[in-house]
Amino acid sequence: ALANYITVLGYPDQPEWKDFWPADVQVIGKDILRFHAGIWPVMLLGVGLPLPKTLLVHGFVNVDGAKMSKTVGNVVDPMEIIKDYGVDAFRYYFSRHIPTKDDGDFTWEKFEKAYNGELGNDLGNLVQRVIAMIQRYQSGVIGEIPRPGHDMGPYRQAMEALDFDRAIDEAWQQVRALNQYIDDVKPWEVAKKRQKDTDAAEHLSEILSYAVGALEEIADLLTPFMPVTASTIYKMFSAGVVPEKAAPLFPKIYIHTPDPQTASSKKK
Structure with a gap:
């Protein structure tokens, strides 16, 4: 499976693979570090190929302090977050609030x-x-x-x-x-x-x-x-004038706190 990194690029028959390898940064999860920091370099050196220049090892994303598990039923679907709140909100949270090189928690x-x-x-x-x-x-x-x-x-x-x-x-x-x-x-x-x-x-x-x-x-x-x-x-x-009406970049959302307008209408 490790060889797929280069065979999918066309190695050894298609010269285009050299446009992409060695990788400047190879991103992996910490649970497969042993394979990528030990076995994979040995395989590459054995056939005379250069190693990735950098390994970026990220941690796990937990949910409410627990490991994500289908059995437990706490898996968070990233596509649902993107659909409901936009790709930039998703990217922002997971880039800023999930440490790049350590475990992080989503709630x-x-x-x-x-x-x-x-x-x-x-x-x-x-x-x-x-x-x-x-x-x-x-x-x-x-x-x-x-x-x-x-x-x-x-x-x-x-x-x-x-x-x-x-x-x-x-x-x-x-x-x-x-x-x-x-x-x-x-x-x-x-x-x-x-x-x-x-x-x-x-x-x-x-x-x-x-x-x-x-x-x-x-x-x-x-x-x-x-x-x-x-x-x-x-x-x-960019046009030298600002728009007359600009939609909010991030309209307020209510997930676990009640929408005050909805709450007030229910009281009536």
Whole structure:
């Protein structure tokens, strides 16, 4: 079975196999590490072939602290998660909240919290508030978008080390920093000064343009993990004007907590 890694590529008859082997990174689960770190290298060396450059060994995904088992009936179907909540939400949770090189735990409560709190509130609301302010204060016109040039060193180091959970943590620091920046500079207060202060309008435009540039940098960092979301963010600001109505990136979900609207209607 191990030989399938190269025979499926055409080895030894088709030269195209050399376009794909040796693999830069071979991803395996920890339960088959012995075969891939011991037997497989011996097989390759025995026929004079190069070894994979890196082995990325991931842990198990448990559910509510227990190993997934059909017998127990706690298997989580990834396709159902993707169908109901989108591929980017799935990719985000399993990239950030499941350690890349260790065991991780999935619960619907944790998923709901990450979806609503991190994706919906931290990122989704950030995009919405920037769009809303540009619509309100600049008639939707963005202006010249700068590149803030934040330090991406820690993010790159995490990616090169294949520590994807740490890489998303670095991206999320930028999300929180931009939210904090907006709270600190208070564009709504600057907007009130435009009639009396001729510099206020320019300052406001700079603030909002900076926010757009920072969002595009965030999209850059999220592209490997959330390509659909990153592409959506780019498109929102690519035309020089923001959309009049932008659908929420991550509409609020209710899995294990009641929908307040549904709950109130039942009371009636």
